[in-house]
Amino acid sequence: MKKIIKDNFDSAVSCISTDLRKKLLLLSPEIKNKTYEIRLRENRPIILFGSYSAAFFNSDSSISFNKRSDSLIFSEEELSDTFNRLCSYSVHTHHANIINGFVTMKEGHRVGIAGTAVCSPEGEIINIKNISSLNIRIARSVPGCCEELLKYFLKESRKSLLIAGPPGSGKTTLLRDFAEKISSGELCKIMKTTVIDEREEIIQKNDFNGNCDVLKGYPKEYAITSAIKTLSPEIIICDEIATEKEISAISRAVNSGVRFIATVHASDFDELVSRPQIERLLETFSFDSVVLLENALNPCKIKQIYESGDVLDEIYRRRSGIYGADICGDLHFNAS
């Protein structure tokens, strides 16, 4: 698998207030490439997460694994300035995402937001006030990371793929590469591809060479229905399936002959077989393969590919109290 991780660190820190941004930009290219998260909490030290584990950011633009006297503290003013820059001084543009706890930068980096929720009398969140921390997740582009999986998908005539993995394991990065390769006909015949990018983090204008229809910001269930009615896709790519409505929409789409490549959160096989949504999703028989990815230290690396029937069997087996059943014999593909 080709692993050319483009340096997106500089664009991810562009929203941070000026003085701090200048210091972050002085980090070595090696650290920049290895960093996948920047945690900014009000009046707390700045922490970077990467394949080197967690590290404090110091005033001399270095990182250290232990807190030093010169480890930089993220001030209240810097937080306010960063949030305003992040929203391009236009909270109205991002408000729907802010109440869901994130803002996506135009380069595709997702910034998680923590603060105090303001709720309506009906219990709906109508605003987030007193924002206290920002978590910048650096979007990565790994050209060619889907090639192996794409070959498997095409060679075995798979109907649909469900990609599972822990946060940072490269699910979205894989989807981005799939969208590019499938829609541009680079490694296979061109397929009519629709990408449903609810959080606007799969496709970035500047860094995407695919030729597909992109539905940005739509709720997934609506986007799936709309795509089938109007765009006649052969394949739909979408991120993070979680709700019943989304599962129902996928089930309806698969019955209309559309193939899917979608992702779900699951840290490991145990979580994969214990999450009710995944069980419900597999019970629709929309997906015939489940791909489990490694972790944030090995982004986009396939840990195992399972037949969805085997995963369902394991779910039923565990429910009926038969634990520890070895399904390794049923594994279809082992990336290692």
Next chain:
Amino acid sequence: MLLKKRSEYLEKTVLLIECLILEIEYSSETLYEIIKCFSLRNEFKCLDYLLNCNSLIEEGVEYPNAWSDSVSNSKFFNKNEKEKMLQLGRILGSSNMQTQKRKMKIYLEYFNNFLFVSKKAEEKYASVFLYSGTLLGFGLFIIII
């Protein structure tokens, strides 16, 4: 002449606020995009602060500074109008669409009021000049006779 220009300036400012409300509600675009788009429109070409603000943003100045600098240097606003315009600038983009809309409508009222006062002043001074001119002409006529 100057009073007429001031009234036109305020008229366009009222129109700008109305358009800002509609644009934020309809397209939910960022302020950068909206300011850029409006500064290219013919009807707003006379609003020096809007054009300056767009130029400053294009030069890389952050929106709050760009807005306050350009409004502070505007030619036709008086002190009170500048203050209100600066306050409006702080409201723009600071909250969700409904809240912004409600707040902006208050400022729309302020500027409608400024426009009303300006037009009244324009009418008043126009009639003063008209009467003075007539009297002067009449006086000259008597002297000549």
